[in-house]
Amino acid sequence: MGILEKISDIEREIGRTQKNKATEHHLGMLKGKLAKLRAELLEPKTTSVKGEGFDVMKSGDARVSLIGFPSVGKSTLLGKFTETHSEAASYEFTTLTCIPGKMLYHGANIQILDLPGIIQGASEGKGRGRQVIAVARTSDLVVMMLDATKSYEQKRLLEKELEAVGIRLNKRKPNIYFKLKKGGGVTYNSLVKQPELTEKFARDLLHQYKIFNAEVIVREEVTTDDFIDVIVGNRKYLPCLYVYNKIDAISIEEIDRIARKEHSIVVSIEQDLNTDRLKDKIWEYLNLLRVYTKRHGEYPDFNEGLIIRDGATVEHACHTIHRSLAEQFRYALVWGKSAKHTPQRVGLSHVLNNEDVVQIVKK
Numbered sequence: 478m479g480i481l482e483k484i485s486d487i488e489r490e491i492g493r494t495q496k497n498k499a500t501e502h503h504l505g506m507l508k509g510k511l512a513k514l515r516a517e518l519l520e521p522k523t524t525s526v527k528g529e530g531f532d533v534m535k536s537g538d539a540r541v542s543l544i545g546f547p548s549v550g551k552s553t554l555l556g557k558f559t560e561t562h563s564e565a566a567s568y569e570f571t572t573l574t575c576i577p578g579k580m581l582y583h584g585a586n587i588q589i590l591d592l593p594g595i596i597q598g599a600s601e602g603k604g605r606g607r608q609v610i611a612v613a614r615t616s617d618l619v620v621m622m623l624d625a626t627k628s629y630e631q632k633r634l635l636e637k638e639l640e641a642v643g644i645r646l647n648k649r650k651p652n653i654y655f656k657l658k659k660g661g662g663v664t665y666n667s668l669v670k671q672p673e674l675t676e677k678f679a680r681d682l683l684h685q686y687k688i689f690n691a692e693v694i695v696r697e698e699v700t701t702d703d704f705i706d707v708i709v710g711n712r713k714y715l716p717c718l719y720v721y722n723k724i725d726a727i728s729i730e731e732i733d734r735i736a737r738k739e740h741s742i743v744v745s746i747e748q749d750l751n752t753d754r755l756k757d758k759i760w761e762y763l764n765l766l767r768v769y770t771k772r773h774g775e776y777p778d779f780n781e782g783l784i785i786r787d788g789a790t791v792e793h794a795c796h797t798i799h800r801s802l803a804e805q806f807r808y809a810l811v812w813g814k815s816a817k818h819t820p821q822r823v824g825l826s827h828v829l830n831n832e833d834v835v836q837i838v839k840k
């Protein structure tokens with residue numbers, strides 16, 4: 478039996494098993510097996526997924542990938558938001574490779590990748606799905622484009638494809654400490670009460686994965702799926718914005734209904750409806766910060782900010798300014814929200830905040 482057949486067998490079994498306390502353990506083990514098969518499916522091919530036209534250099538401050546079914550308007554968006562033209566047409570699979578464009582917004586240089594439409598079964602290699610998903614993994618934000626005139630089913634189907642290859646959307650990594658050991662067996666501890674995850678399940682799953690020596694500390698309430706994710710590893714946690722396009726073609730009531738969904742925005746790219754708001758949302762979801770630098774005795778230049786990621790330190794800011802600056806670093810003075818007093822004298826590991834002003838003092 479091939480891997481794909483084994484996968485669909487297990488999926489079928491999961492589908493027909495009723496979910497209740499008595500079957501929970503069995504279902505969890507099946508999911509563990511499924512995750513393992515899917516990982517196998519990806520492994521030998523991951524080095525060759527790049528393929529022609531998908532090997533696009535990362536550039537700018539952040540990367541956004543446009544994921545969606547064919548003809549939802551991805552290339553139309555690229556054409557409107559960037560200087561790059563990507564053929565847009567009414568037939569499906571107009572775009573066949575990865576086409577990068579550059580969007581300048583709030584002083585940041587954001588790389589937007591137009592990609593071929595993906596279809597159901599993409600994660601198993603249908604169409605160019607595997608290449609598209611491999612590119613999605615390298616991005617800082619997934620913009621999932623959906624056709625507002627079509628059924629809501631599309632969203633769930635796309636999510637399923639991305640989930641099957643270990644992409645987790647709008648979710649943070651479960652707080653589980655997991656370390657392989659050379660000996661000593663498996664030690665398992667949970668710091669909080671677990672309504673779903675049992676110690677027996679955790680131990681059986683590790684056994685299924687042939688892990689006999691490890692330390693596990695579960696630090697928060699988690700599901701068995703979360704636990705499987707941590708054991709399988711190689712998960713990618715990404716923010717995702719759901720963009721419902723073509724609202725020019727649906728009723729106001731429908732628009733209102735969709736607009737209330739979580740992490741969602743309604744637009745018409747072609748008719749320029751709500752597109753400025755979309756740019757704002759992309760900016761917001763990328764979690765980028767701007768900090769300003771200043772020289773001794775001078776005012777900061779508020780027209781020239783540095784773009785850094787949320788959580789970035791003074792060291793990250795140094796690297797953004799110049800490759801060797803961190804080596805010559807003595808200390809920095811920081812004004813702004815991250816500073817306890819103004820200015821605060823800090824080291825390389827100081828975490829910066831939006832709109833902070835930094836003065837670097839060299840050796």
Ligand SMILES: Nc1nc2c(ncn2[C@@H]2O[C@H](COP(=O)(O)OP(=O)(O)OP(=O)(O)O)[C@@H](O)[C@H]2O)c(=O)[nH]1
Nearest residue numbers: 548549550551552553565566570571572594746747
């Ligand atoms: N009504 C309406 N049509 C739109 C809108 N945006 C794009 N379209 C149309 O949708 C069709 C598909 O647009 P594309 O940009 O080629 O879609 P795509 O997602 O890049 O398609 P593939 O590359 O084939 O996957 C074109 O006929 C566009 O004119 C919109 O806001 N409203």
Ligand SMILES: [K+]
Nearest residue numbers: 548566568571
């Ligand atoms: K198209």
Ligand SMILES: [Mg+2]
Nearest residue numbers: 551552571572
């Ligand atoms: Mg296209």
